[in-house]
Amino acid sequence: MSGLPFDQRDGFIWYNGKVLPWNDGKIHIVNHGLHYGSCVFEGIRAYGGKPFLLNEHNERLIRSAQILDMTIPFDVPTINAACMEMLTANKLKDAYLRPVAWRGSEVMGIAGGNAPAHVAIAVWYWGKYFSEELLEKGISLKQSKWRKPAPDTAPTESKAAGLYMIGTLAKHEAEKAGYADALMLDYRGYVAESSGANLFIVKDGAIKTPIPDCFLNGLTRQTVMSLAKKAGFSIEEKRITLDELMVADEVFLTGTAAELTAVGKINDQTYTVGSVTRTLRDHYEALINA
Ligand SMILES: Cc1ncc(COP(=O)(O)O)c(C=O)c1O
Numbered sequence: 692m693s694g695l696p697f698d699q700r701d702g703f704i705w706y707n708g709k710v711l712p713w714n715d716g717k718i719h720i721v722n723h724g725l726h727y728g729s730c731v732f733e734g735i736r737a738y739g740g741k742p743f744l745l746n747e748h749n750e751r752l753i754r755s756a757q758i759l760d761m762t763i764p765f766d767v768p769t770i771n772a773a774c775m776e777m778l779t780a781n782k783l784k785d786a787y788l789r790p791v792a793w794r795g796s797e798v799m800g801i802a803g804g805n806a807p808a809h810v811a812i813a814v815w816y817w818g819k820y821f822s823e824e825l826l827e828k829g830i831s832l833k834q835s836k837w838r839k840p841a842p843d844t845a846p847t848e849s850k851a852a853g854l855y856m857i858g859t860l861a862k863h864e865a866e867k868a869g870y871a872d873a874l875m876l877d878y879r880g881y882v883a884e885s886s887g888a889n890l891f892i893v894k895d896g897a898i899k900t901p902i903p904d905c906f907l908n909g910l911t912r913q914t915v916m917s918l919a920k921k922a923g924f925s926i927e928e929k930r931i932t933l934d935e936l937m938v939a940d941e942v943f944l945t946g947t948a949a950e951l952t953a954v955g956k957i958n959d960q961t962y963t964v965g966s967v968t969r970t971l972r973d974h975y976e977a978l979i980n981a
Pocket residue numbers: 734858884885886887888889906907908909910911912945946947948
């Protein structure tokens with residue numbers, strides 16, 4: 692199943708309020724979302740049939756659309772219920788849910804018009820984001836030439852599909868050089884995040900993470916910060932320089948797809964998967980499986 696292209700799979704998809712056979716989830720080629728990037732989405736993991744932070748993710752979906760000046764014609768409870776319905780219809784308990792909203796084919800041109808956005812929810816099985824072997828020793832990151840743009844250059848608070856263009860380029864660049872993912876700096880040259888997850892460092896037992904002022908303030912990031920506080924760790928949001936990152940004792944990433952992933956190498960610098968990372972990973976796993 693995992694190797695099949697996504698348009699050739701089985702199951703059901705939620706499309707503008709209707710449950711359709713998976714292969715009927717289609718859009719026309721002349722579509723504003725495709726041509727002009729007017730598209731936002733969410734990524735949610737369900738564990739044992741329970742989507743983690745379902746409401747928070749779907750609230751962010753609505754906010755992301757508002758930031759792109761798009762109106763989603765469904766409220767959060769409706770989208771939440773549709774997510775649950777898709778898990779049941781597709782007989783999945785451990786799954787990845789992908790609510791997505793886009794401007795359709797009503798208008799073509801840079802101005803997007805004011806027709807309500809189209810909304811779909813696809814669900815599929817998605818195992819670990821990185822291989823188990825990499826997870827044990829920590830993944831490798833390569834510093835990218837691509838930087839996270841300033842908040843007055845791109846709508847950086849929105850989980851907008853268009854923002855992933857630089858993530859894809861950065862990840863391709865890293866993978867071609869033999870690394871698992873990219874380290875992205877921000878427009879000022881401070882450490883930002885990886886192509887699809889937030890970043891934390893540990894130095895002398897204290898945890899630090901970049902201020903999310905030009906990239907997503909991830910829900911996993913917020914969850915891990917509160918778990919760290921509860922566990923009694925010192926945790927601080929601050930600007931982090933590349934020099935500071937290079938002398939950190941531990942580095943880890945957080946995100947819905949990546950969960951809590953240790954980093955074992957950045958460029959030529961290696962890191963051990965230390966006790967703070969392991970402790971927080973255990974706390975996070977306990978929470979998602981609760
Ligand atoms: C670029 C980027 N940063 C951070 C995150 C982490 O966000 P969250 O923890 O809400 O999944 C994601 C994943 O959604 C992402 O794609």
